[in-house]
Amino acid sequence: MDVAAFLDRVRRLPFYAGQLEHVETLPARPGSFAEPVQPLPRALAEMLTDRGIEHLYTHQVAAIEYARAGQDWVVVSGTASGKTLCYNLPILETVLADLEAQALYLFPTKALAQDQMKGLLELTGNSELAAIRCGVYDGDTPTAQRRRIKAEANLVLSNPDMLHASILPYHPKWARFFSSLRYIVIDEVHSYRGMLGAHVACVLRRLLRVCEHYGSRPVFLTASATIANPGEFVSRLIGRDVAVINSDGAPRGAKYFALWNPQPQGSPSGKIDSLSRRSATDDAVDLMIEAILDDAQALTFTRTRQATELVHRYVREALEERHSPLAKKVRAYRGGYLPNERRAIEQQLFSGKLRGVAATNALELGIDIGSLDVTLLAGYPGTIASTWQQAGRSGRRHDESLAVLLAGNDPVDQYLMRHPKYFFEQSPEHAVVDPENPYVLANHLKAAAFELPLNAADAERFGPLAQPLADALCGTGELSEVGGRYYFVGVSNPSARISLRHMSDNTFSIVLREKGAENEVIANVDSISAPELVYPEAVYLHNGESYFVRELDLQGKVAYVERHEMDYYTQAVLESQVTIQGERKMSQALGQVLLAYGDVDVTWQTVAFKKIKFNTRENIGQGPVDIPAQTLSTTAVWLAPDDSVRAAMKSAGYRASEGLVGLRNLAVVALPMVAMCDSRDLGGVVDSKNLGRSAMILYDRYPGGLGYAEKGLHQMASVLAICHEMARECGCEGGCPSCVGLPNLRPAIHSDPDLTRGYPMPNKAATVRLLELLQDNPDGSAKGAAGESRNLAVAPGCVGVLN
Secondary structure (H helix, E strand, C coil): CCHHHHHHHHHCCCCCCCCEEEEEEECCECCCEECCCCCCCHHHHHHHHHCCCCCEEHHHHHHHHHHHCCCCEEEECCCCCCHHHHHHHHHHHHHHHCCCCEEEEECCCHHHHHHHHHHHHHHCCCCCHHHCCEEECCCCCCHHHHHHHHHHCCEEEECHHHHHHHHHHHHHHHHHHHHCEEEEEECCHHHCCHHHHHHHHHHHHHHHHHHHHCCCCCEEEEEECCCCCHHHHHHHHHCCCCEEECCCCCCECCEEEEEECCCEEECCCCCEEEEEECCHHHHHHHHHHHHHHCCCCEEEECCCHHHHHHHHHHHHHHHHHCCCHHHHHEEEECCCCCHHHHHHHHHHHHHCCCCEEEECHHHCCCCCCCCECEEEEECCCCCHHHHHHHHCCECCCCCCEEEEEECCCCHHHHHHHHCHHHHHHCCCCECCCCCCCHHHHHHHHHHHHHHCCECHHHHHHHCCCHHHHHHHHHHCCCEEEECCEEEECCCCCHHHHCCCCCCCCCEEEEEECCCCCCCEEEEEEECCCHHHHCCCCCEEEECCEEEEEEEEECCCCEEEEEECCCCEEEEEEEEEEEEEEEECCCCCCECCEEEEEEEEEEEEEEEEEEEEECCCCCEEEEEECCCCCEEEEEEEEEEEECHHHHHHHHHCCCCHHHHHHHHHHHHHHHHHHCECCCHHHEEEEEECCCCCCCEEEEEECCCCCCCHHHHHHHCHHHHHHHHHHHHHHCCCCCCCCCCCCCCCCCCHHHCCHHHHCCCCCCCHHHHHHHHHHHCCCCCCCCCCCCCCCCCEEECCCCCCCCC
16 A cells, blocks of 8 residues: 555545644564574474564564573564464474473454464464364364363463353363463453453462462463553563563564544534534544545444444445445444354455454454554544554555544543654553452452362462452351361352453343344343443444344343334433542541542443434434442542642632542543553542542442552652643633533533533633642643642552652
8 A cells, every 4th residue: 555645645635624633654674583592393493484484583582482491471562573473483392392281372352262273273284283283262162172172182272251261160171281281371461451350360360279289380471562561560460470572573564653633613603613623433434435445455443332333334325325336345343243243254354355344442452354554543542552552453564554543532632633742752551450359359269269279378379358358258158268278168160150351240132123033132231331322212333233222121131122224323321429438548638639549439320311313413312211320339549639729729710629620531531641541441520528528539440440540549640740731732712622621511411421421511720720739830830741749648558659
């Protein structure tokens, strides 16, 4: 693809009005090569030669040498850099020398395991390597094949969910495998952060204790996209120190990375409305159409399932209007689709039959979908690491490629448009994982006790909370302590009731009702998200088609839908409140603000929905929703200005609460810039009931917390500095969606939940003034994102010190 020529054509199109804010050219890079200290076995050398590989990259050789030395490692390199050979070569070398040796490969998705299995079969195609037996063991594996894999396979490819629920609980059937297990591969290890990471960390600790039971000590070989703290993160995930391999020796073709800022929209009076921009999704549709018509293969990433379906629908309809046969070569791809649907889309994308796909981050991971020409990111993905991962899906080795980040109206998106240098020079974020989340750990202690009785050594393995949690489980009758060992009480496998991937352990089925036909399950959704997506009278979008939700059965966990071609879609309106249950230790006000961390209960409810017309985005009505409220017990960080700050705000003509609401809207998108999370992982309110004075409360949107609020505690100075910069630099006067939010909107049902999250918006000046006071910066001079705050005091007992 000639990227420069394509961008020139875009600049001449009728819809172009200067949206290209910046184009960064990342030059082609030659490869850097090395040779292992001891040459690879002849069979492996011939296999590489047959595949056209004459030399190994430096990071591949480093991985081989560490593995030979028995050292756990994490390799950090870009997309299409040959990471799979980093772990396959030492494993194949070991198994060639000892055909009884075993390796376990863990991938975050079944699709990725199937994709890697295909690659392994190609590697082991010659006569000597053919003796190495491998197989995929997942939920789709037939029973007869499962028996054969357990009895014969050297290399087992699976996922953490299967290891958790179907392998570890039945480890005696896998005695041969565990006793000879030499390596554990964890691919896409950076994806195991947050709630999934907390679960997987516990599963890996269960795995290691089973391995010890059978006398083995496998080496971890892990591969990650670029993150700021790969060594710290992986060590915390697996519970062992790791070597970091970050010298990427792979060549790279030239990549053009464009920052695209949609134009401000016209108001009803015809004037330009500085408070509103054209949707990033709409602009992504236009660019995707042009790329497809230019014979490029394009992939558009969206932030939500609904946006994925809308992009697919609009691109297909536009191509149909032009009578283009390419309209049939566009699809949507997201979670919730059934496995056979997703695999068919992956294969068609790889083969080139599909010319365009709209996807959620489900396609961010390393499934081999071939060499794409263009990736479009409709909205900032939430982290710099994810942005580069998604952008890396276009371009392979020596070909030119294009990635376009289309900004939304969110503060972070607009900040990046104003500061392209920040984006291209900033190191990726720190990944966060909390293996000691009490809600997660309590469930896995039950699972571990089912597998093998817990003993004193396990308290060290699972962390300091293990002992008190085990005693508490004895108190509820779920464990029984006998002679210092803890046994599971019951006969059924507790792992079967523990979901690794959902906020709750239950999922809802979305069932299609059609006259004269049997009910058909078309998708699934977790039980916490169901009331926000499939409430009665909602329009559910699936594969570009609209379905009307006729009934939501909360008891049976089923949403019944009917196929109707609607001219609108729906958005839920939510209300929430937060109750502080307690600080981790007693706190006191120091300086000008109280900053504390502790436990909270969050109650939220879908109270209404809005009808949004397709294409025009016009709000054409709303309706009430009567669904019970849900409660989430989690962790939060809260910030409350003292009397001196409130007095200073009052003398300036503002209320502290006005500034706090604006700060909350900024902080919920600024915190992900220092902690590797998505703004959707966080929630926040401004509240005066809990502390008797106005406070901003930021909470993790997962049971037990994920460590993000705690990261906010330690990084609050940086968060406030970023918030100040966002608000101060925005060109609006009184507030807009690109900084503190729209001014003077009413709360909850009458406002847009995507912008207001159910809370009134402040004026901008109050927010800026509050930030100046919180940063001990009364004259309002700029400090930048690295500026220090001298007036923030961490409550005693909270871990760490705020710098």
